[in-house]
Amino acid sequence: MTRAAVLSAGSWGTTFAKVLADAGTEVTLHARRPELAAAITADRENADYLPGIRLPDGITATADPAQALDGADLVVLSIPSQTLRENLAGWAPHIPAQATLLSLMKGIELGSTRRMSEVVCEVTGAAPERVAVLSGPNLAREIAEEQPAATVVACTDPDRLEALQAACHTRYFRPYTNPDLVGCELGGAVKNVIALAAGVAEGLGFGDNTRASLITRGLAETARLGQALGADPLTFAGLAGLGDLVATCSSPLSRNRTFGEHLGRGMSLEETVAATKQTAEGVKSCRSVLDLARAHGVEVPITEAVVRVCHDGESPVQMVREIMSREAKPE
């Protein structure tokens, strides 16, 4: 892969543009606001999302999606999941016919319960083997600072997968391949929901036992749902499953965990939404994950609890009481 278009220039899109450029790929980054695109090109910095990080010379930025997509053999999608369908419909006519379409997004569409790769296929008409996902313990700021991290790229076409792995392999970013696209994608979406619960626990003042219990039982419900959707259960023991769950549930950098922490500390939902400037996917996706689980007859008690706290006005204290008083059962 030699030329990538990254849409758009938020925290992760900008960071991943840097990864691609550091791996030797020419990158055009799409920013919605022309002034941000101009500032990125002129200053080599995205001061809105990654202040203090110098962007490589291999990145140019534009506010024109057609210009960003012109000649791209890799199209990277990194916007809030619930906005993908609408945005992609506008971008689709400009996407080169053979380009690989890579989703960095970690959400499930509300209403349709589609994974992002499914939305990409539906909107663009691309064959499923052209669509890939990247998921793992990848907090943007740490990667932008070139702290070592690993990730997983998944695609059903082995040639595209290998090319993708090479296109984003740098001295600080190590991608593994996995053919299980469904499992990788689901792991990324559900961990955001579990991280909300871990944040609530943090906000209530609970410690490591509580977090470890949530991570482990969260992984169990992710794997149950994954299996029902045809994922490989082993994927959930890897970077896109346990790896991402541990990082997100533990890190103060996580927007989902921070959102939950605010609720746990007693902030109202409205105050928390107002205080959250970046995308916390789990707040919306908890509902679609629950819908998906119900459609497949899978029990997801932590996800249910997160929906009650984020949407039905249940208090964090009551949430913990309900999780802990569920019927006792074998592990």
Ligand SMILES: NC(=O)C1=CN([C@@H]2O[C@H](COP(=O)(O)OP(=O)(O)OC[C@H]3O[C@@H](n4cnc5c(N)ncnc54)[C@H](O)[C@@H]3O)[C@@H](O)[C@H]2O)C=CC1
């Ligand atoms: N930030 C991180 O550490 C990581 C984020 N992700 C995932 O990447 C995706 C993007 O997240 P971030 O870059 O972190 O979010 P962000 O909030 O930092 O940036 C969002 C980007 O989307 C654009 N955007 C917002 N609303 C839009 C709309 N209605 N239409 C078009 N564009 C819109 C913004 O202008 C911005 O460029 C999410 O699915 C997230 O779960 C995945 C791994 C790491």
Ligand SMILES: O=C(CO)COP(=O)(O)O
């Ligand atoms: O996906 C992430 C880390 O892998 C980022 O998590 P947040 O979206 O909660 O910040």
